[in-house]
Amino acid sequence: MGAVTSKILVVAGLGAGLGLVGLMVARGRRGQVPEEAELQTAWVKQESEDPVDTVRTMLPQLLTVASQLSDGKALLARLQMLQANLKVESWLASHEKPVSKLGTWLLNTGSRGVKWRPILAIEANQRMLSEKLADIEDERWNEPWTMESELTEANEIARVAAGLGKTIKNKW
Numbered sequence: 001m002g003a004v005t006s007k008i009l010v011v012a013g014l015g016a017g018l019g020l021v022g023l024m025v026a027r028g029r030r031g032q033v034p035e036e037a038e039l040q041t042a043w044v045k046q047e048s049e050d051p052v053d054t055v056r057t058m059l060p061q062l063l064t065v066a067s068q069l070s071d072g073k074a075l076l077a078r079l080q081m082l083q084a085n086l087k088v089e090s091w092l093a094s095h096e097k098p099v100s101k102l103g104t105w106l107l108n109t110g111s112r113g114v115k116w117r118p119i120l121a122i123e124a125n126q127r128m129l130s131e132k133l134a135d136i137e138d139e140r141w142n143e144p145w146t147m148e149s150e151l152t153e154a155n156e157i158a159r160v161a162a163g164l165g166k167t168i169k170n171k172w
Contacts, residue, residue: 051103052086052096058106058116059083061092062129075126077131102132136167 059079064075082099085091092099105128110119119125
């Protein structure tokens with residue numbers, strides 16, 4: 001009899017929980033937000049930066065530092081090419097994803113007021129920046145978008161998220 005009672009309590013608890021969720025959804029549809037939700041906005045970081053704008057903002061600093069590095073000629077050339085390409089809207093539309101990844105890396109590596117010379121003096125950071133730039137320069141971004149390419153990318157993301165890695169192949 002104890003097992004039946006515990007099953008009833010679990011079902012009743014689930015029903016009450018779903019009822020609360022339904023009530024919250026119904027309130028949300030009418031535009032009423034519970035007070036708890038309004039209080040939680042203070043916890044969320046209010047400042048969000050566009051990664052593409054971050055690249056545009058930090059690029060002059062990166063160009064200066066690359067020009068001062070002893071082995072920075074190749075890096076400087078790539079950054080100059082990026083600076084020129086960012087002015088072309090059609091190029092940016094097709095390369096927005098890798099440029100955003102670069103911007104996110106720049107945000108995570110340093111802030112707007114950071115001195116990039118000590119950061120790029122570290123070989124691992126130079127290599128990471130070069131890899132991000134190589135991804136931007138990859139020819140795949142110049143190919144026209146297709147639904148198949150989008151599905152392939154979504155499938156790869158799902159496999160990695162599921163912990164299956166890139167070793168699983170499609171069987172269709």
